[in-house]
Amino acid sequence: MKIAFTPLFSTWIDAYAPDATRSALPRPSIKPNAAPMNQPDAAIVQFDNVGLRYGTGNEVLSDISFTLFPGRFYFLTGASGAGKTSLLRLLYLAQRPSRGLIRMFGTDAITLPRERLPGFRRRLGVVFQDFRLVAHLSAFDNIALPLRVAGVPEREITKPVDEMLEWVDLAERRDARPATLSGGEQQRVAIARAVIARPDLLVADEPTGNVDPDMALKLLRLFESLGRLGTSVVVATHDVHLIRKVPDSLIMRLDNGRLSDPTGALRYPPRRTGPTGNHGGIAPLGFAPA
Amino acid sequence: MTAASSAGRARNRDRALLPNLRRGSPMPWVIAIVIALTVIAAASGLALRNAAMRASADLNGGVTVQIISAAPISRNQQTEAALAVLRRSAGVVEVRRVEQAQLETLLEPWLGTRPGDAIDELPIPALIDLRLSGAATPERVAALRAALARVAPAARVDAQSAWLIPVFRAISTLQWLAGGLIALLATATVAAVVLAARTALVDQREAIAIVHLLGATDAQIARVFQRSAAREAAVGGLIGLIAGIAAILALAEQFSALGSGMGAGAVLGWTDWLAVGAIPLGGVVLALLTARLTVLSALRRMV
Numbered sequence: 001m002k003i004a005f006t007p008l009f010s011t012w013i014d015a016y017a018p019d020a021t022r023s024a025l026p027r028p029s030i031k032p033n034a035a036p037m038n039q040p041d042a043a044i045v046q047f048d049n050v051g052l053r054y055g056t057g058n059e060v061l062s063d064i065s066f067t068l069f070p071g072r073f074y075f076l077t078g079a080s081g082a083g084k085t086s087l088l089r090l091l092y093l094a095q096r097p098s099r100g101l102i103r104m105f106g107t108d109a110i111t112l113p114r115e116r117l118p119g120f121r122r123r124l125g126v127v128f129q130d131f132r133l134v135a136h137l138s139a140f141d142n143i144a145l146p147l148r149v150a151g152v153p154e155r156e157i158t159k160p161v162d163e164m165l166e167w168v169d170l171a172e173r174r175d176a177r178p179a180t181l182s183g184g185e186q187q188r189v190a191i192a193r194a195v196i197a198r199p200d201l202l203v204a205d206e207p208t209g210n211v212d213p214d215m216a217l218k219l220l221r222l223f224e225s226l227g228r229l230g231t232s233v234v235v236a237t238h239d240v241h242l243i244r245k246v247p248d249s250l251i252m253r254l255d256n257g258r259l260s261d262p263t264g265a266l267r268y269p270p271r272r273t274g275p276t277g278n279h280g281g282i283a284p285l286g287f288a289p290a
Numbered sequence: 291m292t293a294a295s296s297a298g299r300a301r302n303r304d305r306a307l308l309p310n311l312r313r314g315s316p317m318p319w320v321i322a323i324v325i326a327l328t329v330i331a332a333a334s335g336l337a338l339r340n341a342a343m344r345a346s347a348d349l350n351g352g353v354t355v356q357i358i359s360a361a362p363i364s365r366n367q368q369t370e371a372a373l374a375v376l377r378r379s380a381g382v383v384e385v386r387r388v389e390q391a392q393l394e395t396l397l398e399p400w401l402g403t404r405p406g407d408a409i410d411e412l413p414i415p416a417l418i419d420l421r422l423s424g425a426a427t428p429e430r431v432a433a434l435r436a437a438l439a440r441v442a443p444a445a446r447v448d449a450q451s452a453w454l455i456p457v458f459r460a461i462s463t464l465q466w467l468a469g470g471l472i473a474l475l476a477t478a479t480v481a482a483v484v485l486a487a488r489t490a491l492v493d494q495r496e497a498i499a500i501v502h503l504l505g506a507t508d509a510q511i512a513r514v515f516q517r518s519a520a521r522e523a524a525v526g527g528l529i530g531l532i533a534g535i536a537a538i539l540a541l542a543e544q545f546s547a548l549g550s551g552m553g554a555g556a557v558l559g560w561t562d563w564l565a566v567g568a569i570p571l572g573g574v575v576l577a578l579l580t581a582r583l584t585v586l587s588a589l590r591r592m593v
Contacts, residue, residue: 093503114590118502118506120505126504133500136497146505
């Protein structure tokens, strides 16, 4: 089924989000299209031999190395307990690794002083698996949170947030608290909150797990459109059908805390394996493009 | 855009970051009790200071000469001679013999006035009240004593302020006590705000974690807490101020009924009332700073 890309969202994404957020935040200029993968300077995230252990336990992630480029769409797959959520936590700076190097937006993210963390986090959009909506705030206020945190004037918040609510079919639930929303509605609020500030990196943990197939596809197209504007998108999912809907995507697969990467697609420099796909001939792991 | 409107918008944005904190909290009542006690302690301390200062000013240059002689004729002669010497002495601005009738009036409560009472038969010393220009220092009192020794050997010269030294010491102790009480109450305010801020932090831990991950700075989050603490302190402070002033006025009425000379000096001037009125403001600032530092300290331990 083909989902039409509504003009409403185009209005929002072109007219509001860039001005509303980028004017308030210092950030390097990023070309609004996928960057070529043979330019290391264009990398938005670089992991180099990263390991993570909680307390004194075994490593839940070992020797993780990959590079993410602006405007690219990445799927993170793996069985339950493989370490997907831990890897995402490293990506959205909720966790520091036990070892290795992480560079984000050209800066060493591990030695990043605490006072600089908020500036980096404002460049990220996160869809948590359990949504993590603020219970006492309405759907509108939850979606507006990233803009308010970034210091966007109140008068510039109402219109884009209302349009975003309409776009995710929640205009009628504008003032509803999360507890009164269904799982799918909460998920849509969480996604709207993650994308409202048009982040440089969008990290989503099972973002379509609670929504119907039509809405899942609609949200996927939203992520793709963000990618076209320069946002790197990392989606953790088990859903093979979802992955097939994005033929241009790259796939990272986690097995027991290790990243399967036989093609070298996610390392720099990427190993070109053939003429498949339209992103440098990199063959996604385990899945053929739909 | 003015700085005030910019600050107002920042407040609005911060307000929307976290839900309303501590609605229905007992904190305003705790602050009200602390502020009321502080107001009473501060007003008492200031009133005691004023009483001591006024008494000290009144007695500063006062000297009393007693002619202690059992023989009435000799007593009168020595008193007249002493008066003559004192009137010629440098630095003496006023000399007055306390009349016999006035002395008897002063002694009536102890010696009685009815026929048969001993007041007429007792050899009451003659009293000379004199006032010096400036303070009655021990040196000046000693000089007067030496001058009177030749003409009135029964004269005893005392600086009036010397009699009240124990009273001044007691007042000073009470002032320190009031200061200590205020310090303790300030400590109690800090402890109450720290406890309330920590409780609110625990209540809002999940929301704080979320807004942190969305890029909120520690200062943004702390502003929400400090504003809440300031609002509660302002409400409690106002209630406490009203209660404290009511207590002061009631005490003032009771003390004014005593009619004591020293008690009459224990009044508050307008600067004192301003200082008392500023106590809730001090409470608000203290609560705000305490909440800010507590929250920032706790947030630094979070990721």
